[in-house]
Amino acid sequence: MDHFLYRDGELYAEDVPVREIAASVGAPFYCYSTATLTRHFRLFDEALDGMDHLVCYAMKANSNQAVLSLLGSLGAGMDVVSGGEYRRAKAAGVPGERIVFSGVGKTEGEMRLAIEGGIRQFNIESEPEMALLSAVASSMGVEVPVTIRVNPDVDAKTHEKISTGRKGDKFGIPISRAKEIYAQAAALPGLKVIGIDVHIGSQMTDLEPFRLAFRKVAELTEVLRAEGHEIARLDLGGGLGIPYERSNEAPPLPVEFGQVVREEVSHLGCEIEIEPGRLIAGNAGILVSEVIYVKSGEDREFLILDAAMNDLIRPAMYGAYHDIIPVVEPEAGAEPAVYDIVGPVCESGDTFAKQRVMARMGAGDLVAFRSAGAYGAVMASEYNSRPMIPEVLVHGDQFAVIRARPTFDEMINRDTIPSWM
Numbered sequence: 355m356d357h358f359l360y361r362d363g364e365l366y367a368e369d370v371p372v373r374e375i376a377a378s379v380g381a382p383f384y385c386y387s388t389a390t391l392t393r394h395f396r397l398f399d400e401a402l403d404g405m406d407h408l409v410c411y412a413m414k415a416n417s418n419q420a421v422l423s424l425l426g427s428l429g430a431g432m433d434v435v436s437g438g439e440y441r442r443a444k445a446a447g448v449p450g451e452r453i454v455f456s457g458v459g460k461t462e463g464e465m466r467l468a469i470e471g472g473i474r475q476f477n478i479e480s481e482p483e484m485a486l487l488s489a490v491a492s493s494m495g496v497e498v499p500v501t502i503r504v505n506p507d508v509d510a511k512t513h514e515k516i517s518t519g520r521k522g523d524k525f526g527i528p529i530s531r532a533k534e535i536y537a538q539a540a541a542l543p544g545l546k547v548i549g550i551d552v553h554i555g556s557q558m559t560d561l562e563p564f565r566l567a568f569r570k571v572a573e574l575t576e577v578l579r580a581e582g583h584e585i586a587r588l589d590l591g592g593g594l595g596i597p598y599e600r601s602n603e604a605p606p607l608p609v610e611f612g613q614v615v616r617e618e619v620s621h622l623g624c625e626i627e628i629e630p631g632r633l634i635a636g637n638a639g640i641l642v643s644e645v646i647y648v649k650s651g652e653d654r655e656f657l658i659l660d661a662a663m664n665d666l667i668r669p670a671m672y673g674a675y676h677d678i679i680p681v682v683e684p685e686a687g688a689e690p691a692v693y694d695i696v697g698p699v700c701e702s703g704d705t706f707a708k709q710r711v712m713a714r715m716g717a718g719d720l721v722a723f724r725s726a727g728a729y730g731a732v733m734a735s736e737y738n739s740r741p742m743i744p745e746v747l748v749h750g751d752q753f754a755v756i757r758a759r760p761t762f763d764e765m766i767n768r769d770t771i772p773s774w775m
C-alpha cells in the first residue's frame with residue numbers, strides 16, 4: 355500500500371491527480387507521499403515494539419528538508435554520513451541527541467561540528483578515525499559516545515556496489531580484530547565506548563544475511579562484556595529492500611525484520627538502533643516524466659522521455675529496475691507495446707529500461723517511475739546542463755513544491771569567469 359493508485363482512470367498521489375501536479379509544476383518532477391513516509395516509519399517503529407529502540411532514518415536516501423522535518427516530527431532519529439547531512443538534520447529540527455554519525459571518512463571539521471551541535475553517537479569505522487576523534491574530543495574537553503562499526507564478513511547477497519559487510523569492503527573494522535580495537539578505544543581519552551554498530555548492505559531481500567550479522571554482533575557483545583566493556587547499545591544498520599518489480603518481488607516486511615532483531619539480540623538487554631533509508635522513502639516517491647517522442651529504430655521503438663539519467667541514475671549506475679507506468683490508466687485488454695525507454699542525455703547509458711512491455715504511449719503522455727523516492731533526487735546532477743528537477747510533497751488533497759526547479763540563470767550563474775579573462 356503506497357498511496358499511488360489509479361482512481362477513475364488516472365494515477366493519484368494520495369488524493370491528488372498526478373496530472374494536476376504536472377500541470378502546475380511541469381514535468382519532470384519527483385512526488386512524495388506523506389502518508390507513505392509516515393506509514394513506513396511507523397512500521398519500523400512498531401516492529402521493535404517492546405524493545406528500547408530508536409529508528410534513525412538513513413537520510414542519504416532522501417534528504418529533502420520537508421521529508422526530514424516530517425520524519426523528525428514523528429520521532430525519528432537521523433543517521434548522517436556527512437557534515438552537510440548533519441546540518442540538514444539540525445535545520446529540520448532534529449535534536450543532536452537523535453543524530454548518529456556514520457561514514458568511513460569523517461573529517462576533523464565534521465567531528466567538531468557534530469560535537470558542538472550535539473550528537474547521540476559517532477559510529478567509528480577505523481583506528482585512525484578513532485585516534486582523530488579522541489584528539490578532537492579531548493581538545494574540546496568532552497567525552498563523546500561511540501560505537502565501533504564491525505565488518506562481520508557476511509555476504510549481503512545484493513548488488514556489488516551496495517554490499518558493505520564483506521572482508522574486502524571499505525567499511526568497519528574486521529570483526530576478528532574487534533577485541534583488540536575495543537581495548538584501544540577504551541584506553542583513549544575523549545571517547546566513551548557504548549556499543550557496537552553493523553551495516554552490511556542495501557536492497558537486501560533475504561533475512562538470512564541480517565540474521566547472520568546480528569548473531570555475530572550478539573556473540574561479540576558477550577565477548578566484549580567479558581572483557582569489561584559496557585555494551586549498552588547496538589546499532590544494527592539499515593538495508594531492508596523494497597519491491598522494485600511489483601509483479602515478481604515480495605521482500606520481507608519490517609515486522610519480519612523486527613522479529614529477527616528480537617530473536618538474535620533482545621536477550622542482551624541493549625538499546626537498539628536501526629538505520630533504514632530505502633524502505634522508508636523508496637516507495638513513498640515517484641518520478642513523473644513526459645514522453646517527448648516515440649521513435650522507430652531499426653528493430654525497436656524508443657520512448658524518449660524528458661527525464662534522464664541525471665535525474666534518476668539508478669538504472670544507469672546499478673542496472674536497477676523501476677516499474678514505469680502510464681499516468682492515464684490503460685484500458686483493460688488494450689494491446690501493449692514494447693519500448694526501450696530512454697532519456698535525452700548523450701550517452702547510451704541513459705536508458706531506463708530495455709524491451710519493456712507497457713501500454714502504447716504517445717508524445718505528451720505522462721509516465722510515472724515507481725519506487726523513486728530513495729536514492730533518486732539525492733543522486734541527481736545537472737549533467738548535460740539539465741537543471742535539477744523539482745520535488746513535490748503530497749498530503750491528502752494538498753500538494754506543495756518542496757524544492758523548486760532552479761531557473762537556467764540560477765544554474766548558469768553559479769559559475770564565475772575569472773577576472774583575467
Ligand SMILES: *Cc1c(COP(=O)(O)O)cnc(C)c1O
Pocket residue numbers: 412414415433456457553555556557591592593594629630631632633
Ligand atoms: C546507506 C546506509 C544505510 C541505509 O541503507 P538502506 O538500504 O537505505 O536502508 C544505513 N546505514 C548506513 C551506515 C548506510 O551507509
